Amino acid sequence: MKKIAVLLLAVWQLHAEEIYATFDVKAEKSASLAFSSSGIVGEMKVDIGSEVKKDALLAALQNDDIKAMVEVSKVALKYAESDYERQKKVKQHINVSLFESYAYKYDHAKVQLKYQEALLDKTYLRAPFDGIITAKHSEVGDVVSGQMITKVYDIQSIKERKLILKFDQKYHEKVKVGDRFTYKVDGDDTLYTGTIYKIYPTIESSTRKMLAEVKAEGFPVGLFGDGYITVK
Template structure:
């Protein structure tokens, strides 16, 4: 009889859920402060606040006509250095090794000079590092920027992808796991949302005794706040 009762008790096991309160703020999944690493005068800005951009799209340029001219000169020098080197290769059996090496050196130096001038030119062209939307513009045509005192001129964030940065009491550090459901609402929206924890930060804030976690989301305005409950299954 005791065995039967024990079996019935085991069959009666149910899974209860513990709700753990958490607040959160909305952040972009990706964001970047964009700046020139070269000095000069801003010649063009092709974006504004709320402009959607694609990765590698040109956002702004410094005046760079001098660098373009220098690159053209270096490219021309490379063209003729290669011709000279190719001629020497055709008759290398008739010339001494040191003469051939001198032409090879000129050719390699010309290639390096083209790469160097291209790198200088690239520093005057600001491109988008990822697909996104401009959410702050701090530059106008004619502004002077310095590579020695770098300052942000554009701010870029992912277009749709967001992450909720949750904060919950550190006493639950053993209970919260990646994959657990987070039911929440956000300020100014009566709709109820649900997501799953994708990341848990490996430290507790010593100031407020909170631990952070992340939940993936989409299309919320960055900077909004909200609250909800993490559902922690509890087997008994």
């Protein structure tokens, strides 16, 4: 059995081909964060280098006026509901159109509260995923615009990385998802291995290179290196 395994390995190596590729290290997840609403920045909760969990509060606009409108809407809903329930008890004794007017006011009050709560929620900026803050673009007191997309923070995944491989387009039919990539990072003699999990469907027109991705972990974003893709 051992002899057969060795023979199969030798045959596979005989038919394998190594294709040279360079790569850049990117974060697996990255995003530029901005408010979807306009206003004045009231709070900045984190700074560059802060590690945050998904949905953690990062910043907030001045929103006392919207908070007040939420409370007003809650009061309006409370009384609209009370009127509706009272009229529902005597529904058979009153005009249908009159009862429907109370039902309308009740439904309208519910919708108005949801609308004001949605406006309030837009004044808060939260983390879209677990990550680390890599840049800060605003300060307390800055005016931001939801229409102009004013960036507040940049965030990227903490450890998860991806290698963006570039290799000659003439190999576009040979390189497949699942192929092994053996590589070194610039300035490090350690030999690493990974597996191609994504191949881009287009070719870079300026360089005539194909792109592919390999998952990695722990490398600083911005590093580069090279290696060889082993294809059958």
